[in-house]
Structures are given as structure tokens and as C-alpha cells.
Amino acid sequence: ELVMPAMNLSRQFATLLGWLKALPVELVRVRPVLSTWYASVSMSCGELGGVEPRLRDAERWLNTTADTTGMVVVDEDEFRRVPGMIPLIRAGLALARGDMLETVKNARRVLDLAPEDNLLMLGGAASQLGLAAWTNGDLETACRMTTDGMTNLRLAGHISPAIGSAIVLADIQIEQGCLHEAMTTYGRGLQWATEPGAPVLPGAADMYVGMSALTYEHNDLKTATQHLLTSQALGEFAGLQQNPYRWCAAMARIRVTQGELDGALDLLDQAEQLYVANFSPNVRPIATRKTRVWVAQGRLGEALGWAREQGLSVENELGYLHEFDHITLARVLLSLYQSDRADRSIQEAMGLLERLLKAAEEGRRKGSVIEILVLQSIAYHAQGDLPAALKPLQKALTLAEPEDYVRMFVDEGPSMAQLLLEAASLGIMPDYTGKLIAAFEVEKWKSEDKPDLPPAPPEGHLQSPRPTGERGDGEPLTEPLSQRELEVIRMFKTELSGPEIARELVIALSTVRTHTKSIYNKLNVNNRRAAVKRAAELNLI
Structure with a gap:
């Protein structure tokens, strides 16, 4: 009983639970402090069924009219904390079960009972x-209370919970659109860890994953990738339970940017298998992220199937927990319109977006x-209404510029490039807009430079070498490359980017x-690698 606080501080929950389970039940029941710790450790290990019985064991000794004969207390200070610890644990239990009313009721009771120190x-x-x-989608209150909680936990010497709060x-700050504040928070958490x-x-590893997401949004993909590699190098013991799935989800976004959509889906499949629920709301489900990749692949049938499975429609009552899902549904409907030009799809998408915008603005979820x-903006543009498209775009740019959003626009592709x-x-x-257009230009060059490897020939069918002087389609090269074009293609053999070649x-x-x-x-090719290969076959380089 005396070592419980120190072992809890070092998060040795599994060891503690093993010890507690080895004790006779009757020995635990007469010890209110031990019963309280048993409930706390059980919850930390995910064994929620064992929490309430232990709390009732502790609570019966707090009744002022009860006979306390047989009660065992070895630490009076810890015993005085029991009345506040019971509602604290009950608040956590309610949170885990999704009962926000009970969570708030018990947490406020803790604030009433807990000594100031x-x-x-x-x-x-x-x-x-x-x-x-x-x-509940009240991000301002969430930010304020989480900041207070994090500060007090750190001052109390409970660094690990403070890191989790960070x-x-x-x-929350990312949901608020406060990207710079979020980066500062991750940096502070990394310093503590x-x-x-x-x-x-x-x-510590979780902080690098978070910083990767932010540097990704700022379009620094090299640093975003390096942060993920650093997180990975720190090892599993430097990450919390949620880190493996968050890592896969973050790397999947980078794979999408690189055009490796199948690779992104593989990573999201891994993330789905690794997902571990905790007290935080799951506001960006992995299944919904996979649907966005399907949309990018043009797999609209599967995307519509996802919407049906989730019970999503444009007529749903909107709520914060499903906001990301409904925005994704709007993307599916918009892509459907761009595919078949069905008026119903665009009308449903526009109506849903209008309702979503009102809800997000009221909740100050920037x-x-x-x-x-x-x-x-993209929806209006798809309908050929440029003046209407520029109005929401200008508003989006005004909100996004102070926080240096880039990928929010670049990831939308050619339609957004034209609008900008x-x-x-x-x-x-x-x-x-100049900064964003420049980012699109770089994206275009990356696309042109991307290797396009041909499929392997069927087994037993070896390709004959192409005769020198013929094009990739077997025909002779009808127009020779100029001297300057030869200089450019020699540069293709290097790792230089387009601007560097210039x-x-x-x-x-x-x-x-x-x-x-x-x-x-x-040369009848469509990327740099193929051009170099073809030029070598023709003895041009």
C-alpha cells in the first residue's frame, strides 16, 4: 500500500494490478486506500468491470455513521484523499464509457472536495x-481546462500524465486551427519527455508524430518524414499506446502526397489493426481516412458503401463527433458530381456543406x-460559377494564412490550383496565393519526376532488347533531340529538381x-526516369 503512489507515478500499472489480484479479496476490502488504488489501476489497465466494486468497498468506510471496526489505514494522508479520489476515478470511468454528463458531475465534485494543495x-x-x-465540441472550454489540468499535473510531479495532456x-489546438500553438505544445511536451x-x-515518440502532422500541413514533407523516422527510432517504449496507429496514419498522408495511394491504404489498414481507444474522442476515424483515399483513387462505389455502413446521409443531424465523417461524405458527393454530372449529387453536397459550415463556425472550429x-469553392467552380467560388476561397485564405496552411489547398489538386x-x-x-501557387508548381515537378515502372512481363515471356534508334513503341525516333534538350536530359540523371536544373x-x-x-x-515517355532509360537505349547519353 505504501509503494502505490510512487509506482503509479512511474506508470507501473500492470505490475501493480498483478500484485493486487494476488491479494485476498477480504484483505483489500478492509483497506479503503488500497481499494481506491485497486480501482484506479484497474481502470488504467482497461479492466473497467473491476472499478466500481472496489470504489464501493472504499466508499463504505467513509460513511460517518458506519462502524469502522476492522478498517485498516496505514497512511492517514492518503486516507484523507480518498473522498476526492473516488469521484475522480468515477469521472474517468464515465469518460471511458462515453457518459459525458456523469463525467462532468463527478469531475466537478472532485474540484469541490480536493484540497487546494x-x-x-x-x-x-x-x-x-x-x-x-x-x-461535446466545445473546443474553447476543452483547451482551457486541458491547459489547467496539464499545468497542475506537471507541478504535482506527475510528468507522464502531463505529457499525455500535452x-x-x-x-484540440489543431481542431481550433491554431497550428503554431499546437507546435509549441508538442515542443513543450517533448522537452518534458x-x-x-x-x-x-x-x-516522446508521440510528440514527433504530432510535429510531423504540422510540418506536413506547412508543406515541409522532408521534415515531416524525418520526424516520423525519429519517432520510430526512439522505440516502442518511448511511445504511448496510441502512438503506433497515429504513426501509420501520419505516414499514410505522406504516401498519398507521393502518389502511393495503395501504400497509403496499407498503412491505414495497419493503423486500423493497431488502434487503441483511450479517453480522447475518436474524431478522425481510420475508416473515414481510408474513404478519402478511395475517393482519390476514383473508387466511389466503395466510398458510397462506407457511407451506407456508417448510416451517413445529408439528412443526418450534425454533431461534432461525426463532423469529419460528414465532411468526407460531402467530398464523396462532390466527386460523384464531377464523375457523372448528376444535379442531385451537387445539390446534396452544397446543402450539406452549408449546414456543416454553420455548425463549425458556431463551434469556433477553424x-x-x-x-x-x-x-x-471547389463545388461552385465545378458548376462553372467562378465569382461564387472565389467568395468562400477568399474567406478560407484569410483564415488559413496566419497559421501557414498549405497542404489544405495543395491536396485538392488542379481545380484548386486554377482557382488560386x-x-x-x-x-x-x-x-x-503566390506561396500556394509556388507549392503547386513544386508538386507538378515532383509528379513529372516520379518513376513510372512498367509492369513485369508474364513469367516465361522475356522482352527482346529494343534496336538502337527506335522509340519506346518500336518506331524509329523521327525527330532528333536538340543540343539543349540533350543537356536537359543529362541533368535528368541527377537528383536535381526542375528549378535546380534551370x-x-x-x-x-x-x-x-x-x-x-x-x-x-x-521519346514517347511521361517521366524523367523513363526518358533517361530511353535516351540510353538510343545511345543519346
């Missing part, structure tokens, strides 16, 4: 109120507001693009 209880109750508010807080001279604490406005060009031509936020040859980037298109046409 008991920072652990105060921090725990505030954190629970923060999680309840987040689940992850929750950053997630990696204090000099101390062992790396669980949660991250969702920006995405919804972007989709409204139109916005720039009208002088709408020229600095920011600087190396002292020509404009647009000239490099013109030569590239000409090279592709003459």
Missing part, C-alpha cells in the same frame, strides 16, 4: 472536464471551417519545362 486531483479533474468538453491539448540526464519518457470553405490562379489575377491576397543551365524554369515536354513527346 492537491494538484494531482485538481489536475486530473480539470483534464477530465477538458476531455468532456472536447467530446498531446490532447495539441490535438527528454530531460537531460533522465531516461526518455513514454510520449480547422473544419477552412476545409468546408475550400470544398464549397484566378484569385491571384484579381489581387486576392497576392503574397499568400539554375545549372542558366535558363528559365519555363524553358526547362518546354524542353521537358518536347523530350517526353519525342
